[in-house]
Amino acid sequence: MQYNWDTYATPDVLEDVELDVDATLERELVVFNDDVNTFDYVIDTLMQVCQHTAEQAEQCTLLIHFKGKCTVKVGTFNKLKPMRDAICDRGISAEVL
DSSP states (O other), X not given: OOOOGGGSOOOXXXXXXXXXXXXXXXXXXXXXXXXXXXXXXXXXXXXXHHOOOHHHHHHHHHHHHHHSEEEEEEEOHHHHHHHHHHHHHTTOOEEEO
């Protein structure tokens, strides 16, 4: 079988598109337990930084305490990085994973 290559459309312009894959991937903001910060302090931080309700912040804080860590927010790296920085600035250990 012979193909007629003239019938296939070819683009006039080829674009080289770069996509920052890291910026589009869903990541987790994880807060880790410590022996320094109080429950109330962590709860207040999660409410202020992550816009959690009091109930959400309390549940996350209990998980942090009993499990050693908790995913407190999910989103892109660009969305979570400022939250992570704000939590760490308050002396609480957190990472974007």
